[in-house]
Amino acid sequence: MSPNRRVVIVPCSGIGKTFGTVSREAAYTVVEDLRPDTTELVALSLLVLGDEEARAAVAEHPTITIDGCRLACATKMVQESGFTVARSFTVLDAFRKHRDLKPEGISSLNPEGQKLARVLAEEVAEAVDELAKVYPDNGGSDADSA
């Protein structure tokens, strides 16, 4: 992880459900569009199976999980791997707050699903900024650049 990237994003990785696709899209939106300089994706399977780079990233930086459903696999697995989850989000919660944005599709999301991912990503980006204030030791925030 580059030294000025201080927040790790771990999405749920599920491929069989719409909510998993939304969680992944939200994660990409944060990492590529909203906060590209201060966040980095870590794949759940790498972390759980003991990849050193993935484990070091999560050990050294605050971690945000984005789960698809209430099973919260990403959050559980980060915790069971011995790490702390700084903030956790679920697509399900976002959908409950935005019932008009009913996501559909797995390979490609419908427009509502894409909007839901964007709304969720913006919430996550705010959390990234808050964590950047709490952990200010690794460089500047890119909150203004988004």
Add this chain to the structure above:
Amino acid sequence: MPILPKKKVGIVACSGEEMPEGTVSRVAALKVLEELRPNYTVTICLPLFLAGGEGDRAFARFYPTVAIDGCEKRCAALATEMYSGKPAASIVVTEVIRRNGLGPIRGPRRLNEAGMQAADLVAQEVAHLVDELLGRTGREARGRGGGGDRRGFRGRGSGHFPLLLRLRHPGAEGGGERAGGHPHRAAGHL
């Protein structure tokens, strides 16, 4: 006469979000599940599998699985072996790319042309493996979507597993929310 569960193949994709090859594994898996062999495959959700989803783990203990990994770290194959049993077959995207001389794969979020080509090739290979594992041959295997035979599986061997092995895992779908529903079946919901 009880209705016996049809023998199917579980597809486990690494789905590694941080690299384009992980996205190739995911796109290829979905292509097999949704287009090429929808009637003969189920998805095994890797995060749920890792988190202790008993339905998915039990499925992979009793039914054949194909692991699709993005890279040589082989997370999907390793996880399957660690928690259930060795996958019946395993494919690594980087090997398929190398073997077919495809150009650089880019775009973990949106695959470039070479990435989509790689996903198609991987999906075709997985579909063939599914046919082999189920003993499907000839016209039956060539039928689009594996769906030519809607009366049920009729390959070599029984094609059906004992009722004893019918697996249920009520929590596996994250149920209760229709919008998160599953258009193709998950392993825990045979």
